[in-house]
Amino acid sequence: MSSLTILGLLPLIGSLALFLLPKERELLAKQVALGISTVVAIAGLLLATSFDRGQVGFQFVEKYSWIPAFGINYGLGVDGMALLLILLALILTPIVILACWNEAEGGRWSVKTFFALLLILETMMVGVFAATDIFLFYLFFEAMLIPVYFLIGGYGSGERAAAAVKFLLYSLFGGLLMLASIIGLYVVSGDQLGASTFDVTELSKLSLNNQTEILLFLGFFIAFAIKAPLWPFHTWLPDAAKAATPGTSVLLLGVLDKVGTYGMIRFCLTLFPDASKQLGPTIIVLSLISIFYGAFLAIWQSNGDIKRLISYTSISHFGFITLGIFAFTAQGQSGSILYMVNHGFSTAALFLIAGWMIARRNSSKVQDFGGLQRVTPLMAWSFFIAGLSSLALPGLSSFVSEFLVLVGTFVHYPVAAVIGTLGIILAALYILIPVQRALHGPTTPGNENLKDLNVREKIAIAPVIALIIFFGFFPQILLNVINPGAQASVSALNIGGDK
């Protein structure tokens, strides 16, 4: 079976088709992009139905030798976590395309290029989560930067070129540190296993000496912490998210940043269990700092730029995700993985609606809005629901994940869990203050004639809001897929006293 390859290749073929279209056929280009990404999303969901939830380990496995001299394989496969993240990417892509129908017009290059880049990015997102060969993962990890770089730099607003370069350099720097660690693994595997390999399952059998393990761990961890982004590696994110078009920001925060937290679970915990345990407490502290730092900056920004505000809230949320990962309990890890999915949807909703608000009002400042509830009720309500999910209101999707993370953390790190809980209060502040200012109260001048969501926008946002509510009540569907892998991952860590 080569189902994952086909799934990944479809968008790439679509992007080639777009490049071949004449420049003037903008509408056709958009339709082709939407059509292909919808087909891919449906294909992905169909593939997911044949996923065996009870089974631990990779499924839909493909493996071909690529560069035997270096032991490099073309190896794909997914476990529950990877499958969900791929589905998240596949579902968000057509939504983003639909939501950003008219976003590419102000770009440096043609409209079709924008949509072609989105499709290329979709291929990379499938690849990065499906790769079971570290070399292949690294390849997608780096290659992904190129479409994002052009999406931010070519179609964003404001200081887009500077933001794109900042994003690229941070990520490249992290990627190169990871490369050093990958080289280390390659050499050690050659010594210990007889032949060098990049296969994750094989590499997890290595026994490293402590100093090497910590060094190699750090190479991976810093790369992922930049991507995630964890304090103090976060500074690229607000600039990038502000400059990018809303659609790009959705994919950037919703999916691409998850590569960081995904990598921590897949590579840091699996390959370097002892280093993870030794450095775990330090990372817990960093996570707590992230939670509060992001929250305070968001509150600070709650009268300012909406896009920056949302990206700060994400830094806070990523703090929760890493907290759950390094809590070393099955609940914590399940919660984190669930959080990755839920955060993807709630951030997507926030960014898309914020994008529409900004486009209508021609301003990205919270203070310029007011009383949108009366003028544009649908838009206001969708933003409100997404915001409530973001602050983890029970009944909406993020609540379950945040709860699991905190419960999971309490087992080994009760103090951290208590401190983390305080972060939820701050979340209420940074969501409710802007909601109150922009949506409620009397309609302020300049906002009277704003138009509510049109049909296209309604179609784009409806599935996201529906999923946020649905997963709030039925998280079990996702948890059934996540749990076996999370349990296996944590029990492999051999932490005493864990139930």
Added chain:
Amino acid sequence: MITAPKIEYGALAPVLIVLACAVLAVLVEAFVSRRQRYVVQTSLSFAAIALGFLAVLLNKDVSGRFAEGAVAVDGVTVILQGTILIFALLGLLLIAERGFQSFTAQASALPGSADEQRALASGLQQTEVFPLTLFAVGGALLFPAANDLITLFVALEVLSLPLYLMAGLSQRRRLLSQEAGLKYFLLGAFSSAFFLFGSAFLYGYAGTTTFEGIKSVIRASPGNDMYLMVGLSMLTVGLLFKVSAAPFHSWTPDVYQGAPTPITAFMAAVTKVAAFGAILRIFYSTIGGMVWTWRPVFVVVSILTMAVGTIIAIAQKDVKRVLAYSAIAHSGFLLTGIVAFNKSGLDATLLYLATYGFTTLGTFAVVTLVRDAGGEVTDLNRWSGLGKRSPLIAGIFTLFLLALAGIPLTSGFIGKFAIFSAAYESGNISVVIAGVLASAVAAFFYIRIVVLMYFNDPQEDGTSVVIPSPVTALTIGICAVATLVLGIFPQPVINMINSLATFVAG
């Protein structure tokens, strides 16, 4: 009684063919009429390279010392000579491009003189560059094969002397070009003196100039002899100068900038392969037993070279200078392969040389295309918006820059991966970490050029990309394809290097 030396013509054929054609080319310069010279010279040069390459192929399974032990032909020699000839061919294609008026009409006419005006008015470009190139190629072929200090020195000079001249042949900005040539010559002469002095010390130490003689003396008395140390250090200085390793790199930016761009391309690719070939033979084979003595020096030089190359490149505003500092940085990366001192290090160095040569030739070939009415435009600011005006050329240039930066799916990444993992394998993790950090810094200035081409608006100052003639287009095409193929399917080349690359025993 003196016995006549025994010469194995078959094994030496690549060098002999190229040098013989070089001599012929000098005669052509003297006897063929001006109008026909260009055609005759180009055909002769290409024939020389092709025949030389054929001879290299025939030597594939040869392993031994020839010409009374002065020359070693083995797997490493064959790979290096093959690589040099391929790069020489590509370099020659660029040199043979006549549409750009790269070369001065009459090198002996003083800049600004009436002679120069007359020569320019005749519309001819001189063709001395062809025999000079052939001599340089001949020297380059002999350099990595030399198995004797005297032969090595002769090869070094045969390689270098034509290059000094060629660097000064530019038709535009002649004074800058001549300054580059003179600077290269003076510093080169200086380093040759070091080299020769070192050889004298080594002769004093070992009583012989052949490599295996020196090797056996070292083996017999493994102490740190004063003469040996002084001799080796001076020899190393001479070699490091050729590969522009810090702190012997200062000639590189000026020469790369001043020389006609086709010559820069030729120099960057061919000289680097030849010089690293010689370094491999000396440090891997001849004094491999003293690895604990020389390795620390190379660790320091490698890290320093990477740092100097990448950090100073950030501040450059001229594309040729950026590429010159990038060449310095790449020497630093290549030196990590010497530090590795294992079979994978040998393979990786050879692979890196092959990948780097194609990419750098391609880069300079693109530089020759970006011009205004006055010739090449190398000021980076005037490259802005190139992506808008000529997407194809900008795209190919981006590919080369990504390869130089070592981004996956390009040959540069495979080379870097191979060489860093070899160094890691040898336990020299410090150079690997330095290399990775230097790569991160290097990515910055490569990407700055990409940003300039794509994200800045074009300037209305007449800078444009000329349509390449078939020869230049062919060069760029070959380099781009090689960069991609070596990045995606490097296995056949890796296999070939792996099975061929062994030094002659003894």
